[in-house]
Amino acid sequence: MRKRKYSILTKVGIFYLLFTLLSFLVTAIILHSEATKHMDNILEERLKQREHWVKILIERRPERVNKKDYATVTPVATIPKAFKPVYKDTVLLHHETGRKEVHRKRINYVTVKDQHYRIEVIKSATELYRFKDDVYEIILPVFIVLALVIILINYLLSGYLFAPFKYILRQMASFNLTRKQSFRQRTTSTTEFYHLQQLFEAMQKRIVNDYEQLKSYTENMSHELQTPLTIMQNKAEHLLSDETLSQQQAEKIKIIYDEVMQLSRLGSLLNLITKIGNEEFTDVKEAYTKPILEQHIQSISDFAANRYIEIKTTLSADHAFKIDTGLLDILIRNLLKNAVSYANSDSVIYIETTSSAFIISNEGPELEFDAATIFNRFTKGKNSKSLGLGLAIVKQICQIGKLNISYQRTNGRHVFSIEEKTFD
Template sequence: MPDFQSYKLLSKTTLIYLLFTLTAFLVSAFFLTNEADEYINKELEGRFNHTEQKIRRAIQQKETERAKRYAEITVLNQKPADFSLITYSDTLITDSEITERDFFRKKTFYMEQDGSFYKVSILKSIGDFYRLRDDIFEALLPAFFVLVIVIVVFNYFLSGYFFKPFNLILNHMRAFKVGQKKVDHVETSTTEFIRMQNLFSKMVNTIDEDYNNLKEYTENMAHEIQTPLSIIRNKTENLLADEDLMAHHGHDVKTIFDETNYLSRLGQALNLFTKIENREFSNPQDIKTEAVIRKHLSAVNDTIQMKNIKVETELSATHTLFLDPSLLDILLKNLLRNAIQYASSDGPLTVATTADSFTISNYGDPLPFPEEKLFIRFQHNNNSKKSLGLGLAIVKKICDLNNLNLAYNYHEKQHIFTIRGNLMSSVVP
């Protein structure tokens, strides 16, 4: 897993979408207020012009007093330096009539009439215009928030619906096992999901093909390599029986014989490993272990006696493992062989089951290597060069593939292997 946080695709797109919408809203708000400003200016200019004409007319007709009704008019003694300048300014003025502060726009210009100069300042109320402009802006914000809520809610409900095929495909992927021929088709009209599903099917086919090739190769190897080994071994046995030859080359022939035997056992064990890995033992069932364990114990009875080990059993009649019967045999055989091989006679070899656990333990010196290496292939005690070092790796593999928890402990001089199980409830995922 990456160490940064992950977000759902839909949340991401929603967030981005909302950011874009917000921008769009802001832009349109800006545009609309601009439009409004333009409208206000145009409208005011019309009104200013209208009043200005009235004032000019009044002053032309020498009715300055009447003109003063419309504007503030100052008579100037001389022509101002900035005569042609027209200025506008917005001010906040308390209207004497309504005693309310409001925005006004003031237009100031100069005029000349019969040699007299006038400074005219016209005031027009623009408060209403400004309020209109603010209203436009304020109406946009709630609209945006309503949109946000609607989108989020819709996404929340729709994600379940839209992503249902996606999750189904994911489940199929999760459940996929090598060697499985077909993957169920998920009906969907979403292009991306169709593409994903097609790609997945294609991958499954490739994996299946590779798997079959590998399987075929392994099987052929198993068959083809065992026969030559068989021949080598038999021929060597012929040599072993030749007393003249043995007198001269006894050691060499013995070495060839030993190594051939080792190769042959190695090949068989690795084949078994591959078969387990390929799930060729695929007939799992609930097995009551008591009888099976007793059968295995009696099969090794004489080796136990020869090693002078005592065996203590405490078997639960209800202990059950969900496993292919052949795998249970392989599992028990290997665990017992391991326990017997390394058992010292300091104490008993114990096989115990409870309702939900299986334990096998033997006395012995601590491991000469780190515990983690115990279940690794070809890890074995140096003093037993002849053992393959595959037994416990096979046990581990079987447990892993069948959801069994295999644990190792060294406690009070005892090597303890515990298998806790899937019990009856084990549904293969």
């Protein structure tokens, strides 16, 4: 599964939201803790005050002590040693509201006029718990509003802030060595985008300059090589037509002639590979494979017939690749030539096109090299007279045309399959 991609602003927004959420949580915890301490202190002071008034009532009006709904006084014989006031929360019926509410209770022992008493005083703690709940009830809506604002700002500003960056990306995507185009800078006040434009413009100029130099060198080299090769080829042909040559001399001249032809073909193929690599084939359109296949099958039919090879086809009229027609012509010609050249004599070559795939297969001996290197340049069998460039050219064309090519050996057949790349 491909990892999902996010824009920089979205990532920044997500990190900011997470940081804000963490900050809000920490703030809420601190506020909750401080609010609890503050309310505990208030309740403690109020309970102490009530206990103080109870002590006064015990001294002055003891008969009214237990008539107070907030206090319970019980005479005891002794006071526990090292006793400290105890606070407890309990649920009681509130005398005013008539509802059960949380109350805070203070239990203490006092001595009044040589008599020991156990005093319990209570105070409603509902406000404390309500206040503690209010902390989260306030924090949560504020965070939600802030999150929505951040998302909205991210959506509105992404188009404006990143417009120069997206423009640079479009310029990069449309850059083509074969087109004489200059980089049109876009005015931006963002330092990073300005530097990115400067860097891309400098790289573009350097790449174009290197390309022009390499192209000029390749063309000059090809021309300079072809001239002596043509002269050598013509001289060899002239010598071969000389009837005064002995058999041995004719055979040696024939070897020279074959090597010259091989070298000439090698130069042409390497020049073709360079042109393909430089993306000089730019007439990209919907190219249907059926007419091109039929044309090349007809051209190679005599060669196949001499080796008793039959070519069977199942062609779809709708099958097409979005590619330069010149490149598609080279691709099909090389695959068909490869199949006929390496097929067993008296065998069948199958060619099939469906709505999405192009498949060609032929019977043939096992490979003499690793199948993983079949598309590498100069990969060939030990006794092969091939240059080992045909399938390398096919692979390069597929890469430029965004096509997937695969090879497998199945039931004694070499199977090549080409499909358009799919993007998730």
